[in-house]
Amino acid sequence: MAISAEPRVALYFDFDNIVISRYDQLHGDSAYRKDTSRGKAPAAGTQTAKKLAEATVDIDAVLDFAATFGTIAIARAYADWSTPINASYRGQLIDRAVDLVQLFPLSATKNGADIRLAVDAVEDMFRIDDLSHIVIVAGDSDYVALAQKAKRLGRYVVGIGVAGGTSRALTAACDEYADYDTLLATDAAVGDDEVAAPAPSTGRGRRGDTSGTEPDTEAAAEPAAEPLAEPVAEPAPSRRRRASTRKPTEAGSDVSIDTKFADETKGAATTGPSSRALQFVAPVEPAPADDAATGSPRNPGRLLLKALELMRAKNDEEWQSSSAVKNQMMRMDPTFQERRLGFASFTDFLKSRGGVVELDEAGRGRVRIRPKKD
DSSP states (O other): OOOOSSOEEEEEEEHHHHHHHHHHHHHOTTHHHHHOOSSOOOOTTSHHHHHHHHTOOOHHHHHHHHGGGSEEEEEEEEEOTTSHHHHTTHHHHHHTTOEEEEOOOSSSSOOOHHHHHHHHHHHHHHHOTTEEEEEEEOOOGGGHHHHHHHHHTTOEEEEEEOTTSSOHHHHHHSSEEEEHHHHHHHHHHHHHHHHHOHHHHHHHHHSTTSOSSHHHHHHHHHHHHHHHHHHHHSHHHHHHHHHHHHTTSOTTOOSOOOGGGTTTTSTTTTSOSOGGGGSOOOTTTHHHHHHHHHSSSSOHHHHHHHHHHHHHHHHOOSSEEHHHHHHHHHHHOTTOOTTTTTOSSHHHHHHHTTTTEEEEOOSSSOOEEEEOOO
């Protein structure tokens, strides 16, 4: 069997452990067990629902960091996915090709994730010879034996946990340990870079071959002219539709209903808001909407900045090779293709992002890039 030169990563996610640790970190020790119920989701708008939203775990931040070590060959998340809180993460995990391992609770406080995860990890290391990195996303001291065993088998062990919820023995057993808050800080740095110069990327993306400042002023003027033409034909029908839908509906309704839902709600107009709408807390619902709008799981500009930030944090170098950056972007989002965005090469794509990155083409056929400094 051919051995790939690319490092191969196996990622094991004790999901209950990291979710509970993050919640307790923000809201106090044992707050998760006091505030939540395994079989019932908190109603929307309650204090517990707000706390859960604040403690939402960023799956992309964890997976993107793991991808800096190599190709993610195995990614599994262990939890009881029948519980409403865990179920709210299923879509995001599935979109990132993470296998969900169902674990029904063996007792009131234990679901056996640590034993199942450790058994699977050891089996994978013996079965797949070219696994070079083992990433354990958990903070429980029960994983110390797994980390030690993986190191004895020649694997590089990386731990990811929440500050205050990770055992010191586990961090000592790993070759490298990353704090979850540090991963979020990388995302925050990417956000700062995006805010620094949003205009150049959007203007050049639509008018790539036009020159200088005049296209930008034209682009700004054209959208202003379009809304003046549209209201001439459309305002009257839209107003008539709204007036016609209000007449047959009840005057005491306190919720505005769109015309496309009017037929569906005729029989239930007097029952008030549906209880099903409050059944699940889904902090990652906005993600699918972005996918449908852009046709790509990740925004290319943000993907580029995220790859640069992760590589800079890993190797502590200011300038990064463009080939290495593209490789990192492909690990994070295999659907990325500069040609689909209208660029003949990756270098052309980088030049279109001149508002947020700087290029160095002085080398012999090598292109280096770095985030643009203010």
